[in-house]
Structure formats: structure tokens, C-alpha cells
Amino acid sequence: MSSSTTTTPAAVNGLATSPAFTFSASTFQKLHPTEFFRNFVSQGVRPDGRLLSSFRPTTVHYGVITTANGSAMVRIGGTTVVCGVKAEVAEPKLDSPDQGYLVPNVDLSPICSNTFRPGPPSEQAQVVSESINRVLKESKVLDLKDLCIEEGKAVWALWIDVVCVSYDGNIYDAALASVMAALKNVRIRKPTYEEGVVKVPGGEAADDENSFKLNLARTPLSTSFVLFDTSLTLLTDPNFAEESISQGQISVTIDEQGQLCAISKVGAASSSQTLLKQCVERARKRNEELRSIMNQ
Amino acid sequence: MPSLISPAERDYILKGIECNVRADGRQRPDYREVTIETGVVSQTSGSARVRIAGGTDVLVSVKAEIGPVQVDPETGDGADKGQIVCNVECAPSASQQFEGRGADDLNNELTQMMSRFLSHNTNTPAHKSSSTEAGAPAAPAGPGGINLSKLCIIPGQQCWVLFVDALVMDYGGNLMDAIFMGTRAAIYDTRIPKTEVQDLGDGQFEFEVLDDAEDTDIVEGREDMPICVTLNKVSDHFTILSLE
Amino acid sequence: MDRKRVPGPELSVAPLVEYPSDFKRWTPLDEIRHDPKRQPEDMRPIYLKTGLISQANGSAYIELEKTKLACGVYGPRPVKKVGQVFSGKGVLYCEIKFATFSCAKRRTNIRDPQERELSQILSQALSPAIQLDKLPKSAIDIYITVLESDGWGSCVAAAITAASVALAHAGIEMLDLVAGCSAAYIQTGPSISSSKDSIAASRPPQIFMDADLEEEKYEQGAIVLAYMPSLNEVTHVLQSGKAEGSIISQSVEHCMEACNKIYAVMHHALLESINDNKEAL
Secondary structure: OOOOOOEOHHHHHOOOOOOOOOOHOOOOOOOOHHHHHHHOOOOEEEEOOOOOOOOOEEEEEEOOOOOOOOEEEEEEEEEEEEEEEEEEOOOOOOOOOOOEEHHHEEOOOOOOOOOOOOOOOHHHHHHHHHHHHHHHHHHOOEEHHHHHEEOOOOOOOEEEEEEEEEEEOOOOHEEEEEHHHHHHHHHHEEEEEOOEEEEEEEOOOOOOOOEEEEOOOOOOOEEEEEOOOOOOOEOOOOHHHHHOOEEEEEEEEEOOOOOOOEEEEEEOOOOOOOHHHHHHHHHHHHHHHHHHHOOO | OOOOOOOOHHHHHHHHHHHHOOOOOOOOOOOOOOOEOOOOOOOOOEEEEEEEEOOOEEEEEEEEEEEEEEEOOOOOOOOOEEEEEEEEEEOOOHHHOOOOOOOOHHHHHHHHHHHHHOOOOOOOOOOOOOOOOOOOOOOOOOOOOHHHHHHHHOOOOEEEEEEEEEEEEEOOOOOOHHHHHHHHHHHOOOOOOOEEEEEEEEOOEEEEEEOOOEEOOOOOOOOOOOOEEOOOOOOOOOOOEOOO | OOOOOOOOOOOEOOOOOOOOOOOEEEEEEEEOOOOOOOOOOEEEEEEEEEEOOOOOEEEEEEEEEOOEEEEEEEEEEEEEOOOOOOOOEEEEEEEEEEEEOOOOOOOOOOHHHHHHHHHHHHHHHHHHHHHHOOOOEEEEEEOOOOOEOOOHHHHHHHHHHHHHHHHHHHHOOOOOOOOEEEEEOOOHHHHOOOOOHHHHHOOOOEEOOOOOOOHHHHOOOOEEEEOOOOOOOOEEEEEEEEEHHHHHHHHHHHHHHHHHHHHHHHHHHHHHHHHHHHHHE
16 A cells, blocks of 8 residues: 555545645545545556556465365465365266266355355355356366266265455455366375275375376466446456445456356446457456466 | 352452352362262163252263264274263253353363263374284273273174263353263263174174163273362462363 | 255265275384474474465464464454343454365364364463453454364464464454463383283373374373463363373473473564564555
């Protein structure tokens, strides 16, 4: 937060001569968050010093949790998510005897922000979980037949759980990136099926000999924007404060070939075709950048 | 338990304790009178009722049932052990503060506490015998004293499960001691039917529960069961010591 | 059925692990610790950092090798719970949550008795240090997420340590920081496999500070101690399993010593957060 901006409400109202009260930038932000933002956006910057189209620093760490089959931690600015994948054995569904399960769930627990309450998942968490579920299923990220152990008897169920440790906006991008990174990191011991019991070799560290990796057909990653103000200015990678004053949100999910996997837009603001095109364009650029971070 | 103590009363109690006289006439290290009755509930395998003069009243019952053994998939531990399942419940009538869901936290705390002492499996698999290493001796008794291996009927398949349920009927302080005394007494009172195991070959076993009320087993290790003495440090905090 | 989460199969189990016959598992017979670099009195190195959670009033992240947990403190803020009557004292609410992937066996999302008990232990260990009577009508909420657990005792101890650092980071007035430390009593050496009479019984168990999961499997008992180093006062002791009185008092002393070391780490982490703030300004 740049502390140098001291704004007088008088100046805002156009009454130049009234030195009666002035207050600090942070107070002004609390009183008039939208007005505060508008002042910045009109200058083409954001309060945290970013340009309208720039992203927060992003890092990806693999294999942070040893008790999981695959895991990753993704940080986008102040947002930190940890994803762990656990492989367990389950009976397949009757209508798909050779297909395993992919079960992604996002947990927005009260630890990460004071807007979340303890208890069952909030609406926001349900929306994010379901969006990720749809991207995984409908983009056919993983052939569920790869998860078959014995047809009709046993398959792998991959429990993909995302825990948000710190919430500062743009949870969807962070969660999807962590899910994809964790799936890349998954190693499952090669199972043997015998009379209703699934056994896996223990002991030695997992290597190519005794375990397998997942064969991901594609890795969709998303980029989110918010629409600010009646001018519908696009703000890329919104943080918590920006999300809370936005008019609407657009997420664009693209895979490594540049094919669109999903676009979602929520909120009351209407958006034109050009705006969407602009989003897709920016998303493509961001996608490459994020991919290079993930492949480091 | 009085819900409110006035400053004058509080002062009276504190000063009294300083002079080694407590409000009910006891000296500091004195225990209240304890009454224990066993065999109070006829439908159980063993039961006991503990009353501490001044209000605390706890009923503990033990029910032995047959269930499958629980094996740790990672280490294969627990295949030759019975189980003890504990539960503590405070009756809403025992104290005003137990009304509604008010006792939930206390129930949970006491249940976990009891499980930790009796079966030690709230956190880790039960006490590990060195079964895989060099000709293991009889597994040493678990921390609760009870020999869990003796509760096993067919290793890897069936065992006795002892359900220990404590019901707090009246609350007059010092619950923990009363529950421990009651549990020890109830386990002492417990009789488990004898079983006969038949080997059918091929690793198949069958067993029969003998229906003879006279010829029953006691719970082995019952004399090693812990009891507990609670000490309160009067001023701002307290310590709880449990002695075996 | 849980309609608020993406549904998975109704029943799923971890596969049976089959160890090769020549696989050697650590046992106390080896007379060394599971991590051979550690002596019985050695703790695992602690990594402690504040300010990980941007939205929280105070936060801390602690890592003892594989044990990892994050703690966020919100408050003091007005009591929001419905039906709560006026209280002249502040309310301390603790909640520990294990991530589903934090243990060898997958945990469910439902809050289990162990988590509820740990939450109570935590609030009992911390409340003597917080001056709750100075915060009427307000609540302090402490949330802890265990990302990975390598040993039950070390997890509780780390939670206590992290929570008190997070409280300090939130600027909540305390009498002292509370450091948490755990130890396990483990019978080492060959006596365990020889006959269990006189020799075995007379040999006292070793006190392993900050035992990990593998070591906990062999423990006869364990202790978790919460201690305020500069006041020299113990706020919570949790002793389980059986051991002689002398071993217990010895382990309490060991734990207090270790807490003093942890205290230095806590201090360092808090000082660092102040320096970071200065730089940011």
C-alpha cells in the first residue's frame, strides 16, 4: 500500500477550499472503497502498484506433503493453497465397471479469511469445487480407465483435496493450478489384485519400477478477471479487495494447446464480444507464463 | 456445583483453605467419603456405581460383545487384540450447565481421556508388541492394565469388544476420579463367557460361546487398572495427577 | 450424504501394503532413533514464520521436518455467535482441523472426536497466558490447519507453539508466550525381546524428545507439556501411557529445557516479523 496518497474528501467533491478534515489513504479506502479504487484506476494503476493487466508473483512447489500420493502448493500473491491427492481403493460404479473416480473438493476454512465461518462448505467453496470438477471431467484431463485395477471389482479413487491456507482473491486460478500440479506429482504404487484384496508394494522409495504416474491428456489452467465500475474496466488477477467491489467476474480456462476448456462469467455487468476477446487474449499470455512457472 | 460464588464466599473459601479448613470441614488433603456398589445393572457384563459424598454420582457399565478385530493396514498390528470402546455421557439432569448441548465438550473430553488410559488408541495403534521380532514374549499389558491379547478369540478375525459406558448422574466435582474408580470396579465385576475355538483346517475357524453362567472368565489385568486422584491448586491454576 | 461437496465413492479404503521380506523397519532394538542423526534429547529443527495469512490479524506457520501446520488468529472481534450471553471475559475459541491428506490414512471432512479434544487441549493450554478479562464482549478465534502430521505429540506441541506466536503477532496482550514440547518413553535395546521379567522391568525406558510417527508406534507413554518460559509456569500437561514417577518428572524437566530453546525460536520469528514491517514502511 502506498502511504503517500493522502486524499481529501473535499478534493473529491470538488470543493477545493476546505482544509477542515483530511484523513489517511487507508481510512478513505475503508469509507469509500469504490471511489478510492476509481482514483487509481483512472491513472492506470492499482493500489498495490500493479498495472491493470499485471499479475501477482506466482510460485508453485511440488511434493510438499509426503503423506499424500501427490501434492503441490501454489501461491498467487497473498493467496496460498495446498492440494493433496490421496489414492484409495473403491468399487467402481455399475454402469462404468472399468473407470475410477476423480473427486476434487476445495475447502475454504475459516483460517484463511474472516469472511468464512466454520461448518459445511460455503457457497463459494461449492462453486469452485464444482467448476474444477467440470473442467476435469469435461475436458477429459485423465482417462478414468487408467485408474482401473480389476474391472468390475476395484478401481482407484483419487481424492483431490484443496486446502486454502490464506485467501486473498482469485481462488479459482490458484485452486485449479494446484490441482493440476498435484496431479502431475501423483505417484501410485503398482497394485496387485487377489481375491478381493488390493495390495501394493511397500518399503523402498517410489520409483518407475514399483509405481506409476498419471497420464494427463491436457492441463487446463485458468485466468480470472474482474469487471470494475460502470466502465467495466478489466482487472486481471483480482485480490480480495478488488473482488469485493467488482461488478462481475470472468474466468477463462485454456489448455497447453491454446484450446479453450471453459469460460465463465458471473455478475450483473454485461460484457461485449470485444471484452471477451480481450480476456481470452490476456489469458493465453498468462497461460504461457504460468506454464513456464509450473515447469521450472 | 453452585453456578455463582459471591466475592465474600470466595474469600471465605480461600482463607479457609489457607488455614487448612475447607468449607465442608475437611482438611486440605482429605478425600470425601466414597461409596462403591458393583453389579447394579443386571443386563450388563459388569457394572458399578460410585458416589462421592457431596453429590457426584457415576454409573459405569461394561458390556462384552463379539466383533471383528481391527488391523492396522500398514503394520498388521492389532490382529491378536481385543478392543475397549469408551463413552462418557453427562446426564442433562446432573447439572444446569449440561442442559441442551452444554455437556458435549465435557463428554468428548472425558471420553477421549478414558480411551487414552484404557486402550491408548486415540492417537496411535495400541501398544506395540515386538511380535515380528525374535520370539516375542507375551505382549506386555497395555497402559490401562488390561491384557488386550486375552480378549482375542480368533487372531485376525474375531475378538471381544468391551463397551465401557459411564453415565454421570449427578455432578458434585471431581468427575474424573469417580469415573476411574467406577471403571475399575465395573471391570472387576465383569464376567466374560468362555469360548471354544474349533480348527476346521484351511485356516478356517469356528467358535462357540459357552452358555454357562458359572464358568466365566475375568478380565485379565484388572488389578493393574489405573485409578486417578485429582488435586486442585487453589489460586489460578490446577494440576491433575493420575496415579496407577 | 454430503450434498455440499463433490461426491466420491461411498466407501474407499487404503490398499494393503505388502512389505518385501527383507524390508527392515525401524525398531527401538536398534538403540538409535528413527532419524539416526538425532540423539534422544534432540528435537527436530523448527521452522517458524509469521504473517503467512494475509487476511488474519495474526498468523504463524510452523514446520518440524514433516510436521507442518498453519495457524490463523482472528480477533479480538465482537462475539458473533447467536444465543451467546454477555460475558465480562473474552471468549477464546480454538479449532484444529486436519487436512484430509495430512495422515497416512485419509481423514474425512467431518470433525472427529480427536480434533475436538485437541481443540480443547489447545484452549486450555493457551488461556492462562491470555488476559481474557481485559477483553470483555469479544472473541478470539484461533484456527489451525494441520497440513501434514508426523507424530501426534509433536503435532499438539507445534500447534501450541504456533498458536501463541500467532496470538502475539496479532498484538493480543499475553503474560508470556506458551511453548509446547512433546516426548515419548520408549523401551530401547535388546531387553524388549528377551524375557520380560526382572532385567526388562528394571531397565528404564529412554525419553525421546519430539518423537515422530514411527517412534510413537513403540511408545509406552508420552507427554505433551505447555510451558511459559519467562514466568517459569506450566500451563498444561498431558501424560498418557505408563511410566514410573521418576521418568515422568525427568521428562517434564527435559520438556521445560526444550521449551526454553523453542522460546528462542519463537522470539526470533516475532522479531523478524517486526523487522519485515519496518522494511515495508
